[in-house]
Each structure stands twice: as C-alpha cells, then as structure tokens.
Amino acid sequence: MSGSKIFGIDLGTTYSAIAWIDGFGQPEVLLNENDEPLIPSALYYESSGEVLVGTVAKKSAPIDPSRFVDMIKPNMGEAGSCWSIEGVDHRPEEASALILKRLKQIAEERTGQTVTDVIITVPAYFDERQRHATAQAGKIAGLNVVGLIPEPTAAAIHYATTTAADRNVLVYDLGGGTFDVTVIRTGGEEIRVVCVNGDHRLGGRLWDERLVDHLAQEWRAQTTLAKEPENDPVARQELLILAEETKRLLTARGSVPVRFAFDGAQARIEVTRETFDNLTRDWLDSTISCTRDVVAQAEELGTSRIDLILLVGGSSRMPQVRARLEQEFPDVEIKLHEPDLSVAKGAAIYANNALVQQAYREIAEEYYARKGALPGPSDQRVMSELLLRLPGMETAAVEQALASRKVINVCSKSFAVKTRDRGSSQYHLEFLILRNSPVPSTQTRRFGTYSANQDRVEIAVYESSTEAREEKDYPRDPNHPAVQHLKSVWLDLPAGLPEGHPIEVTYDLSSDGGRLQVSARDPQSGRSIEDSVALQGAMTEQELREAISRVDEVILS
Numbered sequence: 001m002s003g004s005k006i007f008g009i010d011l012g013t014t015y016s017a018i019a020w021i022d023g024f025g026q027p028e029v030l031l032n033e034n035d036e037p038l039i040p041s042a043l044y045y046e047s048s049g050e051v052l053v054g055t056v057a058k059k060s061a062p063i064d065p066s067r068f069v070d071m072i073k074p075n076m077g078e079a080g081s082c083w084s085i086e087g088v089d090h091r092p093e094e095a096s097a098l099i100l101k102r103l104k105q106i107a108e109e110r111t112g113q114t115v116t117d118v119i120i121t122v123p124a125y126f127d128e129r130q131r132h133a134t135a136q137a138g139k140i141a142g143l144n145v146v147g148l149i150p151e152p153t154a155a156a157i158h159y160a161t162t163t164a165a166d167r168n169v170l171v172y173d174l175g176g177g178t179f180d181v182t183v184i185r186t187g188g189e190e191i192r193v194v195c196v197n198g199d200h201r202l203g204g205r206l207w208d209e210r211l212v213d214h215l216a217q218e219w220r221a222q223t224t225l226a227k228e229p230e231n232d233p234v235a236r237q238e239l240l241i242l243a244e245e246t247k248r249l250l251t252a253r254g255s256v257p258v259r260f261a262f263d264g265a266q267a268r269i270e271v272t273r274e275t276f277d278n279l280t281r282d283w284l285d286s287t288i289s290c291t292r293d294v295v296a297q298a299e300e301l302g303t304s305r306i307d308l309i310l311l312v313g314g315s316s317r318m319p320q321v322r323a324r325l326e327q328e329f330p331d332v333e334i335k336l337h338e339p340d341l342s343v344a345k346g347a348a349i350y351a352n353n354a355l356v357q358q359a360y361r362e363i364a365e366e367y368y369a370r371k372g373a374l375p376g377p378s379d380q381r382v383m384s385e386l387l388l389r390l391p392g393m394e395t396a397a398v399e400q401a402l403a404s405r406k407v408i409n410v411c412s413k414s415f416a417v418k419t420r421d422r423g424s425s426q427y428h429l430e431f432l433i434l435r436n437s438p439v440p441s442t443q444t445r446r447f448g449t450y451s452a453n454q455d456r457v458e459i460a461v462y463e464s465s466t467e468a469r470e471e472k473d474y475p476r477d478p479n480h481p482a483v484q485h486l487k488s489v490w491l492d493l494p495a496g497l498p499e500g501h502p503i504e505v506t507y508d509l510s511s512d513g514g515r516l517q518v519s520a521r522d523p524q525s526g527r528s529i530e531d532s533v534a535l536q537g538a539m540t541e542q543e544l545r546e547a548i549s550r551v552d553e554v555i556l557s
Contacts, residue, residue, distance in 0.1 A: 006117040007107055010343040011100065011122075012041055013041060013203055015040055019348035020111065021352040030107050031106075037344075041099050042054065043068070045086070050554070051557070062238055065234060065236070072092050074178065098141075100140075116142075118144070119147050119149055123151055124153070124412050125196060125199065128486055131148055139548070151312070153407065154345075156310065158342045158346035160186045166187035167307040168185050169184045170183050170184075173343075174311075175315060179199050181291045193410045195301060197294040197297070198290060203315060207283060211279065212240060218267060222267040225265055258271055273319065288325075306332050308333050309325055311339055312337060314340050409511060410437060411437055415461065416474075417430055417447070417459060418458075429483065439510065446504055453495065454497060454499075456491060457491050459518060461485070462484065465482050466482040489519070491528070491529045492529075493527065506518070
C-alpha cells in the first residue's frame with residue numbers, strides 16, 4: 001500500500017459511494033458537493049474531453065440519449081462490450097474508471113487527503129473476468145486497488161460492528177443491476193461466509209423496465225394512439241426517470257399518479273402498489289429461488305438455522321421484498337440495514353483493517369528481527385504505540401482495526417483444468433477448487449503428460465458457474481454452457497520425457513475469492529511457469545495505457 005489512508009468504494013450499478021474511517025474510528029460515507037452520499041453511476045459525454053458524472057448526467061440524458069451511458073457494471077468483463085460515442089468506443093472498464101475518478105475527487109475534496117489505495121466492492125457472484133475488469137477500471141482511474149471484497153460480505157462487516165451477538169445472517173442484496181444472497185456466520189473473532197448465490201444481471205432496473213412498458217401501454221390506451229414511446233430514445237429516458245421515481249414513492253404509498261406526455265398527447269396514469277407487484281412478481285420469484293437454494297446449501301454445510309435476514313441494496317426497500325421474505329421465513333427477524341450505505345461503510349472498515357494489519361505485520365517482523373520472537377499478548381500495548389507513530393495512523397482507527405473480526409470468504413465459482421485420458425481423444429475437466437470453498441485456497445495436483453517426447457503442456461484453466469451441490473454432478477464437458485475458458489498457461493518441457501511424466505498444477509485463489517494465480521511445474525527439471533496469459537477479452541497493456549491517458553485528460557463535471 002502506498003499511502004497512509006485507504007478508502008472503501010461501492011461501485012454500484014445504479015449508484016456509487018466512497019467511504020473512509022474518520023477520526024473517531026467510525027465509517028463515514030463522503031458527501032459530494034450537494035451533500036449527497038451517493039452519486040448515480042451514469043455518464044453523459046458532452047465531448048471527447050468533457051464528461052458529466054452522476055446526477056447531472058442523468059438530468060442531461062433526455063437531451064441526447066446517444067451520449068448517455070449507465071448500467072455499466074453488468075457489462076464488466078464482457079468481451080466486445082462497448083459504447084460508441086462520436087465514433088469512439090468506450091469499454092466498461094474505461095466508463096467505470098470515470099465514475100471512480102469522480103469518487104476519488106469527492107473524497108479528496110472532503111478529506112484533504114490524496115486518494116490512492118482503495119478496496120472496491122463487487123457482487124459475490126462476479127466471475128474472474130468481471131473482477132479483473134473492475135481492478136483494471138481502478139488502475140485506469142489512477143487508483144491502487146489493494147483488493148476486492150464481495151458486497152454482501154462488506155454489508156455483514158458493517159452490521160457486525162453494530163452488535164456483539166453471534167448470529168447466522170442471510171444477506172439479501174438487491175441492487176440496481178445485480179442480486180446476491182449470502183449466508184454468513186458472525187461469531188467469536190471471525191465473520192465467516194458459508195455460501196453464496198446470485199445473478200449479476202438481476203436488479204432493480206428490471207423492475208423499472210416493467211414500469212416503463214406499463215406506462216407506455218397505459219398511455220396508448222388513454223390516447224388511443226398506436227405510437228411506441230418506449231422505443232423512442234428521448235421518451236424512453238423520460239419514462240425511466242418516471243419509473244424510478246414511481247418505484248421509490250410506492251415504497252411509502254399505496255398508489256402514485258404519473259403524468260406522461262409524448263407526441264403532443266398526455267396521459268395521467270395511476271400506478272398502485274398491487275399493480276407494480278403483479279408486474280414484477282416473476283423477478284421477485286427469481287430472487288426467492290436463489291435464496292431458497294443458498295439456504296439449502298448452508299444447511300448441507302452445517303448451518304441449519306438463519307437468525308437474521310439483512311436487507312441490503314436500494315431495491316430491497318420495496319415492500320414486496322419484505323412481505324415475500326416474511327412468507328418464506330416467518331420465524332426469522334428481517335432488518336433493513338442502511339441499504340444504500342452499508343456496503344461502502346463495510347468496505348471502509350475492511351480497508352482500514354487491511355491497512356492497520358499490514359502495518360502491524362511489518363512492525364512485528366521488525367520486532368522479531370530484534371528480539372528473535374514474535375510479540376505476545378503482553379507486548380500489544382507497545383505494538384499499538386508503535387503503530388500510532390506511523391504517518392496517518394489515528395488512535396480510534398487503530399483500535400477499531402485491532403479489535404475487528406477476521407473475515408473468511410468463499411469462492412462463488414469453481415475452477416478446473418482441462419485434461420485428456422491416454423488413448424482417448426475426448427477432453428474433460430478436473431476441478432481443483434470447488435464453489436463455496438473457503439479462501440484463500442491453494443490446491444496442487446499431479447497430472448501426467450499425454451505422450452512420450454512431449455515438448456510442452458497446456459494448462460487450460462476453466463471457470464464454472466454450476467450450481468450443482470456435489471462435485472460428482474459438476475459439468476465435465478469443456479463446452480458446457482456453465483463453463484468458460486479463462487486462460488491457458490504453456491509449460492515447455494525438456495526432450496526425451498516418457499509418456500505419463502508428472503506435471504504439478506497449482507491453483508492459488510486469493511482471499512477475496514476472485515484472483516486466481518495458475519502455475520505449472522516439472523518436478524524433475526524444475527521448469528515452471530505462472531499465469532503467463534492474460535484473461536481472454538481483457539484489456540491489453542497497450543489498451544490499458546491508452547485508456548489511462550484518455551481518462552487522465554478528461555474533465556469531469
């Protein structure tokens with residue numbers, strides 16, 4: 001880490017926020033110039049060198065929808081995904097970088113600190129490509145991404161600071177564009193993720209889209225015109241704004257009157273909560289299906305009781321969510337826990353803990369070098385005093401970090417290597433790391449070369465999003481729709497090796513559950529290779545440098 005302060009960022013689909021640990025040891029979401037804690041994750045390209053970010057971008061969208069970009073996050077890591085504006089293609093990584101750059105500006109203006117080191121949250125169900133793209137977005141924005149943390153875990157970390165109780169918590173996280181459901185145990189000195197499920201394209205915007213279609217249909221019914229305002233770019237932006245506002249008002253009211261005008265004809269449409277619930281019932285059903293599945297997985301993994309359901313994400317405010325969860329889990333407490341801010345605050349806590357604990361380890365190493373032993377319980381006061389002598393360290397922040405619970409995540413995907421049996425032309429997958437395994441995780445397995453005198457071997461790395469409960473049910477076909485090829489690592493071999501010569505393959509998955517290091521080694525010759533091929537579809541170093549240069553020159557408003 002390069003600085004004395006570290007920040008937590010919730011890079012959301014519809015809204016984003018940045019937070020830090022204040023001088024009292026408390027997480028604080030930093031306000032923008034309008035004293036708002038959230039900025040819309042939206043961009044409006046006024047020109048190639050000037051981009052509006054946030055609320056002003058959303059308000060400008062109807063002027064020229066072709067210059068407006070939002071819903072960026074679900075496209076992260078998608079090969080070929082981009083927005084073309086004035087003949088220039090903008091990838092999701094670069095678009096996200098502009099939002100991150102604006103958050104960086106907000107934090108620097110509010111704190112007077114230089115923002116360099118950050119922890120960024122991601123949906124628990126993001127895969128390797130999506131996490132890698134998020135880290136690249138941070139780099140483009142001029143940030144040092146120290147780590148990534150799953151959003152439900154961040155929310156649980158923040159909740160855990162408000163209670164000392166040991167509980168099994170189900171985090172139901174329904175954001176603007178993604179849905180995660182996670183079972184987490186908070187007990188003793190640790191916060192342990194048990195299992196995760198979710199859908200990175202299921203979020204509140206789908207509820208908005210249903211309202212858009214409904215408003216357009218009602219407009220046609222009242223005006224008797226055959227026009228389709230939902231397919232007109234300008235009218236659609238207006239309908240989306242109306243839909244989002246209507247959804248928000250229906251949280252507290254039983255019905256909302258909506259006025260919409262298009263092509264000289266106006267309609268007054270009464271939207272009731274019952275109508276809205278009926279329009280979107282299937283989307284809610286999808287979240288409940290995921291929730292049932294993760295509860296069943298938790299039971300199989302030894303967590304048979306849920307004590308609390310924590311509602312996170314702005315869309316979890318919808319009354320239909322609580323009502324349905326109460327039906328499904330009548331004996332479980334349901335708590336709406338700062339749905340818009342808990343993820344950013346949890347990220348700030350996690351970030352501060354990482355900073356202090358790294359500094360603590362460095363001091364402990366110096367202590368060991370001097371005294372030949374690691375510091376014991378009686379040395380903690382001395383260690384704390386040494387920590388506080390470091391630049392930027394504050395008493396409350398250090399005490400908060402040293403008293404925090406250890407966080408243990410799990411991986412949301414499974415990772416395999418492609419193999420082939422001798423005498424067969426068919427390839428199949430062997431899984432080294434399984435979904436919901438605790439991370440960090442390092443797994444090594446030996447395989448044999450396919451033929452004599454083989455001059456190199458390919459380590460083809462695959463990721464699987466299968467929801468199969470047992471390993472025997474995992475997909476073995478490399479072409480299975482639940483499987484994707486991430487990268488290949490090639491190991492050159494010495495001449496003259498026999499058929500079946502052993503090769504060691506190691507998968508090393510990071511503590512955030514999303515950064516996979518792959519290596520292969522010939523034990524006899526000592527030759528080895530590690531993660532030499534970038535993710536397919538990821539930005540190349542040249543593309544990254546060009547994006548950094550472009551974003552650095554952009555003026556944000």
